[in-house]
Every structure is written in structure tokens, then in C-alpha cells.
Amino acid sequence: MELDISSLHPTKLYHHLIRTIVPRPIAWVSTVSSAGVLNLAPFSFFCGVGSRPPTLLFCPANRRDGTPKDSLANTLTRQEFVVNMVPYSLTQQMQLTASELPPEDSEFELAHLETAASVVVSVPRVRLSPVSFECRLLQHLPLGDGPGGANIVIGRIVHMHIDDAVLNSDGFADPELLDLVGRLGGTLYCRIRDRFDLGERP
């Protein structure tokens, strides 16, 4: 199948993208609104960018009515956010936090999730998440106006939290202990349980 992107409806293209760019890690983004309400939402258009400067990005599309999602609005207001990684044990709660709540309601309460104070930024992290990246907004790149319009949010990582319980003997996080999930298309997710070691490059 060849897809002519210029004539493809954006919604159909979106479904092709999320079923082919797989598996995707999930950024569980905590933010705080200007009124002080805690917000939490998952974003799987997410990746690390580099270590100099320490950076990552996530991509909140505009809502169907063309307005920015709360995570983007809050990030632009406060200039800070935290990316929490999602272990298998928190997947149900993670999915709940994708609900579109009014800005005055918190997904932390909806999903009965505890917060923990961050070290550098004022936005709290998800207490049971094994890895959290505290970020300051480095750049917001709006790529498209109106409904579904894409945005790139680049954060400078200013502090990183790794739960001691997921560290192995070399001081780095162990994939087995992390047990993070990835997103496939639709409602399908995956765990990283089938691993292989390619060895040294020839």
C-alpha cells in the first residue's frame, strides 16, 4: 500500500502513524495550572533528545475544538513539567488520566495517585513512578493551527529521579525491574519481556 499523504485525512493518517511507530514509550506528564490544580496526562509521541543539553520532548496535539490541552497550557504558563515513566503496575491509572477533565479537576484525584515533591521544579511527580524527569520548558514549537494541530514541547531536564529499587549492580536502571509499558495502536500496549542481546558490533 502506498499512502498519498497530501490527500489522506489527518485522522486516518494519525491511525496509520500510531499503528506503525511502535512501540512508543509513554511520558506521563504532570503539570500545575495557574490556579494551582495538579494535572496529569499520558503522551506517547515522546522521546529523549540528548544529554548536552539534557533534553526530552513530548507532543500534545490541540483538542478537537482547536484549543491547547491542559498539559500544554500549564507548561506554557508555569514553564515547568515532570515526565513520569509508566510501569505495568500503574497502567490502569495511566489510562484513567487520559480522561478530558475540566481544568479545575485533577487527574491525580480521579486515579487516586499520590504525589511526591520534586527536587528542583515546583511541579510534583507521581510517587510510584520509578523514573521521573523534572523539566523546564526550553522550547515550544507549534507546527499546526486549529483542531489536531501538532505541538512539540522540548524540556531541559534539570533533575532526574530513579527509584533505588529498580537499579542493578552497575548503578543503572534494570529493564526487568522497571517493567515499563509501551503503547501500540488503539488500546493495545506492550511490556518489555522479550529481550535479546546483539553483542558487540562486528
Ligand SMILES: Cc1cc2nc3c(=O)[nH]c(=O)nc-3n(C[C@H](O)[C@H](O)[C@H](O)COP(=O)(O)O)c2cc1C
Ligand atoms: C497511552 C496514551 C498516549 C497518548 N499520547 C498522546 C500524544 O502523544 N499526544 C496527544 O496529544 N494526546 C495523547 N493522548 C491523549 C491525551 O492523554 C488526552 O488528550 C488527555 O486528556 C490530555 O490531557 P490534558 O488536557 O490534561 O493535557 C494519549 C493517551 C493515551 C492513553
